[in-house]
Amino acid sequence: xxxxxxxxAGGASATGPAAGATGPAAGATGPxxxxxxxxxxxxxxxxxxxxxxxxxRIGDVRAVDGISFSLARGETLGLVGESGCGKSTTGRAIVxxxxxxxxxxxxxxxDITTLDATGLRRMRRRMQMIFQDPYASLxxxxxxxxxxxxxxxxxxxxxxxxRRERVRELLATVGLSPDYASxxxxxxxxxxxxxxxxxxxxxxxxxxxxADEPISALDVSIQAxxxxxxxxxxxxxxxxYLFIAHDLSVVRHISDRIAVMYLGRIVELxxxxxxxxxxxxxxxxxxxxxxPIPDPAVEARRRRIILKGxxxxxxxxxxxxxxxxxxxxxxxxxxxxxxxxxDPEFRSLATDHQVACHFxxxxxxxxxxxxxxxxxxxxxxxxxxxxxxxxxxxxSAAAAGGAPPGAxxxxxxxxxxPGE
Amino acid sequence: xxLLSVEDLVVRFRTHEGTIHAVNxxxxxLEEGERLGLVGESGCGKSVTNLAIxRLLPKPAGRIEGGRxxxxxxxxxxxxxxxxRDLRGREIAMIFQDPMTSLxxxxTIEEQMVETIQAHRKVGRDEARARAIELLExxxxxQAAERLRNFPHQFSGGMRQRVMIAMAxxxxxxxxxxxxxxxxxxxxxxxxxxxxxRELTESSGTALIxxxxxxxxxxxxxxRINVMYAGYVVEMAPTGELFAHPSHPYTVGLLxxxxxxxxxxxxxxxxxxxxxxxxxxxxxxxxxxxxxAWRLERCWVENPPLRPLVEGTPIVTTGPQASHLIxxxxxxxxxxxxxxxxxxxxxxxxPAPPGLIDELSPRSNGVPGGLADLVExxxxxxxxxxxxxxxxxxxxxxxxxxxDGER
Numbered sequence: 001x002x003x004x005x006x007x008x009a010g011g012a013s014a015t016g017p018a019a020g021a022t023g024p025a026a027g028a029t030g031p032x033x034x035x036x037x038x039x040x041x042x043x044x045x046x047x048x049x050x051x052x053x054x055x056x057r058i059g060d061v062r063a064v065d066g067i068s069f070s071l072a073r074g075e076t077l078g079l080v081g082e083s084g085c086g087k088s089t090t091g092r093a094i095v096x097x098x099x100x101x102x103x104x105x106x107x108x109x110x111d112i113t114t115l116d117a118t119g120l121r122r123m124r125r126r127m128q129m130i131f132q133d134p135y136a137s138l139x140x141x142x143x144x145x146x147x148x149x150x151x152x153x154x155x156x157x158x159x160x161x162x163r164r165e166r167v168r169e170l171l172a173t174v175g176l177s178p179d180y181a182s183x184x185x186x187x188x189x190x191x192x193x194x195x196x197x198x199x200x201x202x203x204x205x206x207x208x209x210x211a212d213e214p215i216s217a218l219d220v221s222i223q224a225x226x227x228x229x230x231x232x233x234x235x236x237x238x239x240x241y242l243f244i245a246h247d248l249s250v251v252r253h254i255s256d257r258i259a260v261m262y263l264g265r266i267v268e269l270x271x272x273x274x275x276x277x278x279x280x281x282x283x284x285x286x287x288x289x290x291x292p293i294p295d296p297a298v299e300a301r302r303r304r305i306i307l308k309g310x311x312x313x314x315x316x317x318x319x320x321x322x323x324x325x326x327x328x329x330x331x332x333x334x335x336x337x338x339x340x341x342x343d344p345e346f347r348s349l350a351t352d353h354q355v356a357c358h359f360x361x362x363x364x365x366x367x368x369x370x371x372x373x374x375x376x377x378x379x380x381x382x383x384x385x386x387x388x389x390x391x392x393x394x395x396s397a398a399a400a401g402g403a404p405p406g407a408x409x410x411x412x413x414x415x416x417x418p419g420e
Numbered sequence: 421x422x423l424l425s426v427e428d429l430v431v432r433f434r435t436h437e438g439t440i441h442a443v444n445x446x447x448x449x450l451e452e453g454e455r456l457g458l459v460g461e462s463g464c465g466k467s468v469t470n471l472a473i474x475r476l477l478p479k480p481a482g483r484i485e486g487g488r489x490x491x492x493x494x495x496x497x498x499x500x501x502x503x504x505r506d507l508r509g510r511e512i513a514m515i516f517q518d519p520m521t522s523l524x525x526x527x528t529i530e531e532q533m534v535e536t537i538q539a540h541r542k543v544g545r546d547e548a549r550a551r552a553i554e555l556l557e558x559x560x561x562x563q564a565a566e567r568l569r570n571f572p573h574q575f576s577g578g579m580r581q582r583v584m585i586a587m588a589x590x591x592x593x594x595x596x597x598x599x600x601x602x603x604x605x606x607x608x609x610x611x612x613x614x615x616x617x618r619e620l621t622e623s624s625g626t627a628l629i630x631x632x633x634x635x636x637x638x639x640x641x642x643x644r645i646n647v648m649y650a651g652y653v654v655e656m657a658p659t660g661e662l663f664a665h666p667s668h669p670y671t672v673g674l675l676x677x678x679x680x681x682x683x684x685x686x687x688x689x690x691x692x693x694x695x696x697x698x699x700x701x702x703x704x705x706x707x708x709x710x711x712x713a714w715r716l717e718r719c720w721v722e723n724p725p726l727r728p729l730v731e732g733t734p735i736v737t738t739g740p741q742a743s744h745l746i747x748x749x750x751x752x753x754x755x756x757x758x759x760x761x762x763x764x765x766x767x768x769x770x771p772a773p774p775g776l777i778d779e780l781s782p783r784s785n786g787v788p789g790g791l792a793d794l795v796e797x798x799x800x801x802x803x804x805x806x807x808x809x810x811x812x813x814x815x816x817x818x819x820x821x822x823x824d825g826e827r
Binding site: 082083189191192219220221222223224225227228246247248249250252253254273276286287288289290291292293294295296297298299300302304306307310311 | 461462576578579606607608609610611612614615633634635636637639640659660663664673674675676677678679680681682683685687688689690691692693695696711
């Protein structure tokens with residue numbers, strides 16, 4: 001999204017990130033080349049303890065269980081999934097708010113999971129977070145100016161006078177009056193607070209911004225303001241986003257690529273366009289089909305895939321494919337045994353389209369896949385009935401656009417999961 | 421005669437910080453078996469309207485200060501406390517957003533369901549229990565007999581909401597009011613619950629009022645929609661008609677401010693500027709005027725009434741032929757509604773007359789949001805942004821994003 005020139009210029013500014021100061025990057029690719037972020041086999045387990053005096057570890061919540069992806073400079077990767085799938089934990093482990101149990105997180109070539117406190121602090125300047133709840137994430141006893149200036153103070157950037165000036169700039173950048181610096185969080189509305197959260201995240205001119213459900217606490221009419229702000233700032237400042245959200249329509253809108261998570265794993269990773277046109281994992285298809293579309297004509301035509309039951313506990317994920325307990329495709333195929341016994345490989349099925357399903361080829365071109373994005377014809381598909389209303393062929397513009405379904409070439413499997 | 425008729429309902433809350441004008445003259449009707457959506461943002465009065473209908477407003481702050489509610493031939497405002505309690509649950513049932521707070525955490529599901537059934541029906545314990553099992557099975561809870569012995573915390577969010585639906589429909593009510601029933605749930609669980617809600621209301625002929633902020637949810641679930649803003653119904657139409665011809669600037673704004681999962685690539689969002697008004701001091705004119713891209717000068721001073729989109733047509737209040745009503749002095753044309761912006765040449769929204777409440781400054785708790793602030797704020801958002809250095813110390817590119825929603 002952002003041009004390379006803008007980014008380069010941003011890096012050259014007076015207080016830009018000191019690229020050379022990131023310590024010895026033993027053998028890793030030097031800063032500036034390659035992807036900004038590379039996550040390899042990231043695992044975060046939270047121990048479950050029992051006992052009051054003698055605490056015993058009786059198990060683990062396997063919140064994130066070996067996920068890998070990379071993030072190019074200036075790109076937005078959307079991380080989508082339902083509650084408990086590990087998307088927020090992933091975001092926090094990447095900036096090391098949580099200690100990863102295993103795996104590597106290479107930021108600009110440096111593995112941040114092994115950095116000491118000093119090295120980590122230096123790295124954190126370049127990666128910032130925006131949190132979900134603008135009511136809980138701002139200290140009510142600090143002024144907006146104090147909140148935005150705090151990262152500058154922690155990292156000892158500039159003189160007090162310069163910081164004040166910087167706060168005014170940042171407020172203007174996020175569309176607030178510079179004079180609001182002296183006001184307290186309770187004087188602002190939710191949308192304005194989230195703008196302050198964005199300004200704070202930008203204070204240190206980060207390269208990477210991890211936005212964890214940044215709009216889901218906001219009213220509908222305010223959400224678009226923040227989405228547009230984030231998009232515009234990305235273009236201007238060359239930011240790279242990891243955008244975490246449960247809402248597929250929002251993720252799709254803002255992301256270049258999307259990773260779908262289920263029970264601690266990435267089950268599908270593809271470009272935003274491919275994921276919405278031709279989702280290949282049965283869970284992605286179900287997730288997409290469950291998103292309501294504000295158009296009754298489309299809704300009447302669509303058939304939802306209603307998944308049975310709830311997400312299993314991440315403390316005891318099902319063996320084999322983690323989705324097999326709820327999978328509509330497995331049922332259709334007569335419950336093949338490998339779904340229950342073999343953990344599917346995360347494999348490439350098309351260019352830049354990876355999926356972890358033994359039978360992803362059966363999803364491609366299926367009625368469910370077409371239905372999910374609201375572009376199928378609705379006729380005769382043996383999907384769990386979700387319509388109820390009569391099928392209206394044609395209808396709205398949603399059916400328009402896109403290559404004819406099922407016309408995808410499936411290259412031979414080969415490229416496998418990186419770094420494992 | 422309609423099953424439910426609400427006429428000119430006015431609800432206020434008296435608080436230490438002033439009177440909140442929660443509902444300001446809302447009228448609508450509902451036929452038996454009809455499914456109506458109430459759409460709007462938090463604080464628009466959609467929940468309060470329904471709490472007022474079943475007389476569950478928090479006391480003593482919440483008061484019905486005007487209007488009439490008739491249900492099945494009865495005047496609900498005139499019923500005494502015992503009668504209205506009997507009516508609730510038996511004739512009108514409700515389910516709320518958070519099923520955890522609607523269920524008693526220290527009682528088993530069995531105790532709660534049996535109590536509900538016995539409160540309204542003269543049946544023995546065994547019979548009530550059998551009915552409870554049957555209901556849990558209807559809403560798709562496996563091993564219902566064993567699950568009855570569980571406490572609410574042993575159920576997941578989606579299952580708790582199923583239990584609530586089972587309890588709500590236990591007594592075959594004529595009307596079910598569902599207030600954001602799926603907002604706390606994940607999207608795949610939302611799909612399950614909505615499906616169930618539709619199936620059960622359809623098969624039993626129960627009328628449904630579905631309250632939500634999500635236009636996608638009402639699109640697939642309802643036959644008619646009321647769009648509410650600041651305690652007013654601003655647009656009212658059959659569901660298909662509303663989405664085909666959205667005609668109030670607020671409805672148009674809502675539709676353009678949410679991304680659609682089936683949108684075309686590169687589709688931009690057009691946010692609604694500003695934020696909802698302070699319900700303690702509503703503007704004198706149209707409540708939406710300060711945020712409206714179509715506002716005229718009169719919008720600042722004169723609150724438009726709800727009237728037919730096609731002037732002079734008779735008003736039909738219910739059914740598939742219900743009239744399309746809007747409260748707007750200057751409705752967007754169909755082309756403008758499709759593009760999300762006023763497109764008529766030379767039009768710009770009328771500036772606020774001097775002295776009106778400053779919409780862009782922070783909340784006015786003791787902070788005078790004067791006109792100087794307003795000017796500053798507008799400059800900060802709309803002004804020559806290139807004057808400010810960017811966060812990275814770069815001069816910002818001139819505002820080439822002219823059509824950008826944020827301006």
